[in-house]
Amino acid sequence: MKQIEHSSLSKPIYNSLKTMILEKELKPGEKLVQEKLAAQLGVSRTPLMQALQMLENELLVESVPRRGMFVRNFSVDEMIDIYYCRESIECMAVRLVTLRADQKDIKALHQLFQPFLDIEGAIDAEKYQKVDEKFHNMLVKLSQNPVLKKMSKMSQILTLVHSLGLLRPPEETLMEHLQIIEAMENGNFQQAELRMKNHIKLSMELLQKIRKEKTK
Amino acid sequence: MKQIEHSSLSKPIYNSLKTMILEKELKPGEKLVQEKLAAQLGVSRTPLMQALQMLENELLVESVPRRGMFVRNFSVDEMIDIYYCRESIECMAVRLVTLRADQKDIKALHQLFQPFLDIEGAIDAEKYQKVDEKFHNMLVKLSQNPVLKKMSKMSQILTLVHSLGLLRPPEETLMEHLQIIEAMENGNFQQAELRMKNHIKLSMELLQKIRKEKTK
DNA sequence: TATTTGTATATTGTATACAAAATGCAAAAG
DNA sequence: CTTTTGCATTTTGTATACAATATACAAATA
Numbered sequence: 001m002k003q004i005e006h007s008s009l010s011k012p013i014y015n016s017l018k019t020m021i022l023e024k025e026l027k028p029g030e031k032l033v034q035e036k037l038a039a040q041l042g043v044s045r046t047p048l049m050q051a052l053q054m055l056e057n058e059l060l061v062e063s064v065p066r067r068g069m070f071v072r073n074f075s076v077d078e079m080i081d082i083y084y085c086r087e088s089i090e091c092m093a094v095r096l097v098t099l100r101a102d103q104k105d106i107k108a109l110h111q112l113f114q115p116f117l118d119i120e121g122a123i124d125a126e127k128y129q130k131v132d133e134k135f136h137n138m139l140v141k142l143s144q145n146p147v148l149k150k151m152s153k154m155s156q157i158l159t160l161v162h163s164l165g166l167l168r169p170p171e172e173t174l175m176e177h178l179q180i181i182e183a184m185e186n187g188n189f190q191q192a193e194l195r196m197k198n199h200i201k202l203s204m205e206l207l208q209k210i211r212k213e214k215t216k
Numbered sequence: 217m218k219q220i221e222h223s224s225l226s227k228p229i230y231n232s233l234k235t236m237i238l239e240k241e242l243k244p245g246e247k248l249v250q251e252k253l254a255a256q257l258g259v260s261r262t263p264l265m266q267a268l269q270m271l272e273n274e275l276l277v278e279s280v281p282r283r284g285m286f287v288r289n290f291s292v293d294e295m296i297d298i299y300y301c302r303e304s305i306e307c308m309a310v311r312l313v314t315l316r317a318d319q320k321d322i323k324a325l326h327q328l329f330q331p332f333l334d335i336e337g338a339i340d341a342e343k344y345q346k347v348d349e350k351f352h353n354m355l356v357k358l359s360q361n362p363v364l365k366k367m368s369k370m371s372q373i374l375t376l377v378h379s380l381g382l383l384r385p386p387e388e389t390l391m392e393h394l395q396i397i398e399a400m401e402n403g404n405f406q407q408a409e410l411r412m413k414n415h416i417k418l419s420m421e422l423l424q425k426i427r428k429e430k431t432k
Numbered sequence: 433t434a435t436t437t438g439t440a441t442a443t444t445g446t447a448t449a450c451a452a453a454a455t456g457c458a459a460a461a462g
Numbered sequence: 463c464t465t466t467t468g469c470a471t472t473t474t475g476t477a478t479a480c481a482a483t484a485t486a487c488a489a490a491t492a
Contacts, residue, residue, distance in 0.1 A: 044477045057273045081361045088308040145297045260447045
């Protein structure tokens with residue numbers, strides 16, 4: 001018999017705060033005053049702090065001792081750092097999926113992009129971004145490696161990067177995604193890894209160009 | 217002027233608990249009763265819980281809602297999972313160090329193993345393990361990527377694996393370490409990555425052999 | 433006017449109190 | 463003898479209280 005898990009308050013608080021941050025209801029750099037937030041959410045500071053600590057671990061929030069918690073504000077340099085991490089994690093994910101997942105699951109990955117295949121005209125960027133995110137999450141999940149999954153949570157901040165409109169045009173990345181999936185279907189994990197590596201590299205180059213422009 | 221950071225209690229509590237776990241004073245699977253621990257350490261449950269949450273993020277502790285916190289107990293499968301993660305992280309670290317660190321820092325890596333070079337007879341396994349750990353930590357530090365560093369903390373559990381005596385003989389890995397460093401000195405990051413990948417693969421194979429024996 | 437000092441207020445960090453749930457165990461039922 | 467039920471005890475999860483520190487702002491000083 002499976003135990004029912006009586007979850008604590010911190011989890012829903014965490015979820016609320018997370019969406020508030022991702023949707024910019026809580027703005028980058030903003031100070032998170034505990035009592036204020038707790039009152040807003042109708043809870044006490046104890047579970048609120050737990051939720052904030054979780055967010056700190058995912059790098060969405062920063063704690064400065066005795067000063068408070070702040071919504072994190074990413075520099076281009078930090079975003080590049082995160083991209084390097086993402087590269088290492090997602091390449092490994094792709095490899096594990098190729099080796100461990102069955103064809104049905106890989107087909108499901110393919111299905112995600114189906115809505116964008118046989119259409120004429122431009123792709124709805126917002127819809128595409130959601131699917132892109134789903135793709136990366138599903139990949140990590142299908143790798144069947146819980147530790148890898150936990151690590152990948154840290155690079156969830158990239159959702160923020162993307163919502164800044166800093167991503168490449170869907171027309172460009174769609175094909176890359178499909179080619180990665182194709183290699184996985186063929187069981188060619190080396191090719192799949194290489195393609196993923198390249199896919200991320202191309203996105204990272206965009207950031208590096210931005211950095212160069214800033215230092216000019 | 218640099219601000220002095222008035223740190224909170226949770227940090228020293230975290231450190232105490234961590235060493236207690238690593239030194240098996242708190243045993244795998246053991247339940248961590250909050251009031252008991254708090255009394256032992258002379259603090260209240262609030263900062264104790266914060267420390268426990270930190271340890272949970274590093275996978276040293278597991279929380280079961282409404283039941284308590286437990287010292288984690290790793291199956292061989294999970295250890296293998298962690299090795300995969302370590303591979304991805306350390307290969308990236310090696311690459312970034314090669315590209316970013318200066319020769320002086322890479323020399324320092326080499327220096328770590330100096331005590332084991334010109335000696336006759338067997339290497340002191342315990343001393344070597346400490347240096348091995350230092351090597352991996354320094355590597356991550358020299359990568360100058362804070363996110364990568366944070367991620368690598370999750371695989372610190374491997375210290376536990378190692379303390380189980382599950383590591384390969386120093387004579388075998390010493391050469392591998394030196395060859396990785398050599399490639400970095402030459403600025404050949406591809407070779408360095410490959411060597412690191414292989415180095416970890418060989419250790420992982422030990423675990424996979426153990427797994428096979430268990431299922432027999 | 434610009435800078436420093438002093439004081440009131442706000443906020444964090446820690447301890448404690450209290451309710452809800454889990455655990456252990458003895459008595460009752462099968 | 464084994465299983466179930468009920469109750470006392472323990473332990474967790476949350477709220478709150480209180481002390482230490484940080485912040486803001488007005489008055490004092492240069």
